[in-house]
Amino acid sequence: MKTEISDAELNAFVDGELDSADRERVLAAVAVDGELAQRVCALRLLKEQLRHAYAEPPAASRRGVAPRPWRALAMALMLAGAAGAGWIARDQSAATEILASRGDAAHVILHLAAGDAERARNALDDAEGLLRAANDAGRPIAVELVANRGGLDLLRVDLSPHAARIAALRRAHPNFELVACGQTIERLREKGIEVRLLPGTRVASSALDQIVTRMNQGWSYLRI
C-alpha cells in the first residue's frame, strides 16, 4: 500500500523539519516506494549542489581604502559610550555628529601588544578612522597609540611595515602620538637588540603605566 507523501512533507523531511512520528512515516514509505526514494535523493542532491555553489563566494573587491568603516563606527560609538551617551549613531555621519555634539576633546588610547600584521594594520585603521571622524566633525581629538611586546615592531624603524603610512598620518594629524613601552625596549636591549624607533615616538616607562595614567585622566582605552 502506498502512503501519500506530499512535496511539502518531503522538503520538510530533507530539511530535518519533521517530528519523529512524521519522519518515521516518510521513512517507511520511502523504503517501499522507489519513486519516492528517488525524489528524496533528488532533493538532497539539490541541497548539496546549492551548498557547493556558494562554498567559496568570490572575494569582495572593494574600491578604495575603506576596509572597515563599521569598525571606525564602533569606535565612534565607544566615544559616545564613554561620554555616557549610549548607543546612538546611525552611520559614519551620525557618528561624527556625536563627536561634534560634545564640546570637550575626545581622548583615546589604543593599545597594541601583538606583532601580527593584521592587528598592526587594524591599529592604524582604527587610529585613522577616529582622527578622520573627529576631523570631519571639527572636533578636537587626541589619539595615542601605545605599543609593547610584539606590537612594538610597528614602531621600529627597521621592522615597521607601515612607516610611510604612520609618517603621513602624523603629518596630517599632529594630535596622533606614538608611545613605545620602555620595558619592552629594555628587554630587547638585554638580548643585545638595539631598538630604533620611528621619528617622534615617545618612550613611556612601561605601556601599562602609560595606560593607567591616561585612563586616570579620563581617556578611553581600546585594546587592538
Next chain:
Amino acid sequence: MTLLSFLFHSRQWRTALEGARPGLYRVAYSWCRDAALADDLVQEATAKALERGDQLRDPARLKSWLFAILSRCWHDYLRARHPHEDIDELAEEYLAGPDSPADDVERSQTVARVRAAVARLPVGQRQVLTLVDLEEFGYAEVGAILDIPIGTVMSRLHRARRALRDDLLRAEAQVPLRRVK
C-alpha cells in the same frame, strides 16, 4: 552605562559581528550575485546592527536577527530601484549585476549553472531557499527573518526547488538557456 561595561559590550559585539560576517556575505552574494553589492549590504547591515544593538533582547537570536537586518537592507536597495513592483517577485533581469558575472567565469560549470539558476528565481523564493540550504535555518526562523508565515516559507521553498531542479536539468541537457522561455 559605565565605561567598562560599554567596552565589554563593544568587544563582544565586535567579535560576534566579525564571526557572522562570512555567513552574511555568502548569503548576500547568493541573493544579488554581485560581490561588491553583497559587501556593501553586509557593511550596511553591520552598521545597523551596531546602531540597534540594544534592541536585541535574546543573544541566542543574534544570527537570525542579523539576517533579518540584511534582508531589510537588500529589500530597501531593491525598493529604491523598483518602487512600483512586488520585490518578492523580482527575478534575474532586475538584478544589479551583469548577466554573466566575471566572477563566475573561473568557477566550474556546475557552480556557475547553479548560481545562474538561483538568480533566475523570484527574490522571495531565492531568499527562502538560500536561508534554509546555506545557513540551515529552520522554517520558523526563516519565517521570522523574512517576516512571512511559515506556510509561505514552505510553499516558496517547494516552488524554488522545483524551478531550480528543472532549470538544472535543462542545463544538463545542453539546451541553450537563453532560448528557453
